[in-house]
Amino acid sequence: MASYSSKVKRDIARWVESGLIEPRTADALARDIEANERRSLSFGSILAMMAALLLGAAILIFVAANWEAIPRLVRVAALFAVIIGGYVGGAFAKMRGHPAVGEALWIVAAAAFGGSIALIGQMYHFSGDESVAMLTWCTGTALAALVLRSGPLTVVAVGIADAWLMTKLLGFGLFRSMDFPHLFLVLAAALFAVSYWTRSQAARHVIVQSVIFYVVTLALDHNLLGMAILLALVSAAVFAVGVFVPVAADNIIKLGGQLPLHGLIGFLTGTALVQFELADSNGFAPAAVAALAGITGAIILAGRQSRGLRWVAYLGFAFELCLIYAVTMETMLGTAGFFLLAAVVLGALAFAIIRIERRMNHPVARETVS
Amino acid sequence: MNLILAALALALVQVGFLGWMIAGRAAILRDGKEILLKVEPVDPRDLLRGDYVFLSYEISRIPVKLIGDIPAGKQTNDEGQITVRLQKGADGYWRAVSAWLAQPPPSTSADDVDVVGHIAAGWTLSGDTTLAPDYGIERFYLPEGEGLAIERDMRVRPFSIRAAVSIDGVAQVKALMDGDTMLFEEPLY
Numbered sequence: 001m002a003s004y005s006s007k008v009k010r011d012i013a014r015w016v017e018s019g020l021i022e023p024r025t026a027d028a029l030a031r032d033i034e035a036n037e038r039r040s041l042s043f044g045s046i047l048a049m050m051a052a053l054l055l056g057a058a059i060l061i062f063v064a065a066n067w068e069a070i071p072r073l074v075r076v077a078a079l080f081a082v083i084i085g086g087y088v089g090g091a092f093a094k095m096r097g098h099p100a101v102g103e104a105l106w107i108v109a110a111a112a113f114g115g116s117i118a119l120i121g122q123m124y125h126f127s128g129d130e131s132v133a134m135l136t137w138c139t140g141t142a143l144a145a146l147v148l149r150s151g152p153l154t155v156v157a158v159g160i161a162d163a164w165l166m167t168k169l170l171g172f173g174l175f176r177s178m179d180f181p182h183l184f185l186v187l188a189a190a191l192f193a194v195s196y197w198t199r200s201q202a203a204r205h206v207i208v209q210s211v212i213f214y215v216v217t218l219a220l221d222h223n224l225l226g227m228a229i230l231l232a233l234v235s236a237a238v239f240a241v242g243v244f245v246p247v248a249a250d251n252i253i254k255l256g257g258q259l260p261l262h263g264l265i266g267f268l269t270g271t272a273l274v275q276f277e278l279a280d281s282n283g284f285a286p287a288a289v290a291a292l293a294g295i296t297g298a299i300i301l302a303g304r305q306s307r308g309l310r311w312v313a314y315l316g317f318a319f320e321l322c323l324i325y326a327v328t329m330e331t332m333l334g335t336a337g338f339f340l341l342a343a344v345v346l347g348a349l350a351f352a353i354i355r356i357e358r359r360m361n362h363p364v365a366r367e368t369v370s
Numbered sequence: 371m372n373l374i375l376a377a378l379a380l381a382l383v384q385v386g387f388l389g390w391m392i393a394g395r396a397a398i399l400r401d402g403k404e405i406l407l408k409v410e411p412v413d414p415r416d417l418l419r420g421d422y423v424f425l426s427y428e429i430s431r432i433p434v435k436l437i438g439d440i441p442a443g444k445q446t447n448d449e450g451q452i453t454v455r456l457q458k459g460a461d462g463y464w465r466a467v468s469a470w471l472a473q474p475p476p477s478t479s480a481d482d483v484d485v486v487g488h489i490a491a492g493w494t495l496s497g498d499t500t501l502a503p504d505y506g507i508e509r510f511y512l513p514e515g516e517g518l519a520i521e522r523d524m525r526v527r528p529f530s531i532r533a534a535v536s537i538d539g540v541a542q543v544k545a546l547m548d549g550d551t552m553l554f555e556e557p558l559y
Contacts, residue, residue, distance in 0.1 A: 076559075080388070083384055084382075086381075087377040088378050088381060091373045091376070092374060113384050113388075117388070117391075120388060120395070122422075123392075123395075123556075123559075124392075124395040124542060125509050127425075127508035127509040143383070143384075144380055144384075148380065
């Protein structure tokens with residue numbers, strides 16, 4: 001991987017020298033190589049990322065152990081050295097044509113920044129707000145992603161924002177005011193903006209899913225029904241946009257054409273919440289019908305383009321069957337009848353899936369052959 | 371080359387920010403007025419930061435009667451800060467003598483110390499109730515494994531905290547005391 005890109009980059013440098021291309025073109029070409037390279041992550045770069053994450057975790061846990069054998073000023077100095085060495089060393093590695101090593105070192109440096117915040121909190125016995133510490137860490141990491149134009153650091157920043165949301169929701173601050181962390185939306189929007197600059201499609205996927213999760217918790221915390229219906233409707237609209245104006249939508253959102261998939265996941269989550277809430281009322285049947293209709297519609301409208309979407313739809317359908325069974329189960333006879341019905345439906349489903357998969361795979365296969 | 375310079379600048383900004391945090395706390399330890407607070411223990415352990423004991427003080431409960439500026443007609447408070455004026459008692463511990471939700475009037479005695487706490491919204495502001503502010507000094511981090519022993523001792527003996535308070539009321543833990551013995555004292559850095 002690295003050898004190909006470094007070879008092309010050497011060629012580009014030569015072309016610039018001999019006046020074949022402008023420096024601006026050269027820059028664009030180099031960036032294109034990097035962006036495409038990231039998409040085809042090699043086994044080695046995945047291992048490098050995992051090593052970086054493990055090293056980062058080791059730093060954080062080492063700080064937590066509060067080991068007295070090393071004076072804390074030495075610990076602070078060591079962490080500062082890791083921050084500087086990680087960022088600068090990563091930049092060196094990147095320029096030498098080892099992008100995976102470079103990104104991995106940057107992640108270690110970002111972890112050391114978080115570890116330093118925790119260590120300072122420990123040194124001076126800060127009480128309360130992990131929240132402020134995590135937000136500071138998230139901001140620092142996002143800044144690093146911006147300055148270094150790093151996709152992986154963007155994903156890490158999103159991960160820290162998600163961790164912050166979780167700590168807020170799980171109520172680490174039991175003695176604080178229990179305001180719902182609406183600030184997460186601001187974080188998500190800011191990181192989404194950052195992800196354009198850092199060209200991190202992965203970060204955008206994670207952000208969209210995180211926002212869906214946030215809405216689910218909001219629905220559980222507040223007005224469940226209204227929020228859940230809103231989630232389903234907005235997701236359906238997003239799905240429609242992704243299906244009917246795919247090119248225009250992807251030019252703005254840049255999710256690699258996966259907008260309908262996110263829309264479907266949001267829709268299924270929303271309708272599931274609605275059905276939970278309406279389980280004991282007359283509203284359940286229409287909600288279940290709407291969910292099933294949505295799943296069918298999704299397969300018809302967007303199934304051909306995305307295998308992932310089809311499988312999410314099947315999963316949603318299987319979930320719907322279980323849910324309908326759980327809600328409608330009343331008598332033994334009814335249950336037996338339901339099982340009979342379910343057997344018929346499952347058989348029909350299997351038949352349908354096989355037919356759909358065959359139909360949707362074949363034209364694609366033929367296209368690639370021709 | 372530009373990337374390396376950018377990385378270096380980024381590293382210096384982050385390290386500089388962390389250094390600024392340390393310098394601010396060290397300044398409170400160095401220049402702040404010293405107070406002694408009586409401790410009541412609660413509960414240990416925090417995943418990320420190793421062992422600590424959760425500390426609760428006498429001044430963690432402020433009777434509403436001490437508050438000098440309750441807005442007329444207000445049943446409960448909003449989230450915000452509370453300034454608590456402390457004076458040294460005969461036994462050496464510092465206790466709250468009065469408190470304000472807004473700006474406190476200037477102190478008449480040089481021996482007073484004003485400490486700023488934070489209160490969550492929704493406490494009742496009438497009658498014999500108390501408020502529970504926190505001052506950012508409710509934890510003491512200990513080396514791994516020592517939290518439980520100290521927490522146990524706290525339940526049978528009086529512990530106290532020496533703290534430093536800056537001019538603007540920010541409190542910073544200085545030392546953990548077991549009776550008259552000092553268990554841990556914090557260096558400036």
